[in-house]
Amino acid sequence: MTESELFGAFRSHEQWMREALTEAGLAADKGEVPVGAVVVREGRIIGRGHNQVESLQDPTAHAEILAIGAAAGDSDSWRLSGATLYVTLEPCTMCSGALLLSRLDRLVFGASDPRAGAVASTARLLDGNPYRQQVEVVGGILAEPCRALLSGFFAKKR
Numbered sequence: 001m002t003e004s005e006l007f008g009a010f011r012s013h014e015q016w017m018r019e020a021l022t023e024a025g026l027a028a029d030k031g032e033v034p035v036g037a038v039v040v041r042e043g044r045i046i047g048r049g050h051n052q053v054e055s056l057q058d059p060t061a062h063a064e065i066l067a068i069g070a071a072a073g074d075s076d077s078w079r080l081s082g083a084t085l086y087v088t089l090e091p092c093t094m095c096s097g098a099l100l101l102s103r104l105d106r107l108v109f110g111a112s113d114p115r116a117g118a119v120a121s122t123a124r125l126l127d128g129n130p131y132r133q134q135v136e137v138v139g140g141i142l143a144e145p146c147r148a149l150l151s152g153f154f155a156k157k158r
Helices: 003-029 063-075 093-101 143-157
Strands: 036-041 044-050 084-089 106-111 136-139
Touching: 003 036, 003 044, 003 063, 003 084, 003 106, 003 143, 036 063, 044 063, 063 084, 063 093, 084 143, 106 143
Parallel strands: 084 106, 106 136
Antiparallel strands: 036 044, 036 084
């Protein structure tokens, strides 16, 4: 990949991460941990989600799970091959499993999660997984705004 192509891919990742940040803002407005996600395929958002654990009283209502579910509904298939999940925070164990099972090709995340991140921080669940699903991982896209949204949320809670 040329330098120009790399720069173009980075700019595209930033564009979609901004959409995920918008979703995270919706979560914050509801008093939820501000994590947002979008699923993109062929230059179009096919699924959106933001944390709704408290609102729905559902421990599985993470941004990634909701975005993947919405994308499957839009696609009329649970197989999301060719799609990319953009999420503001490194996915947990549950969300990493959902990512694998949905056959997503790529994960792009913003901030690392040293406490519960299961992609690069506490575990590497996408590497050498039993499903033999290869997932490209790109981390650190707009990491500072993603981290700042979370830090600000938790600072208000304390």
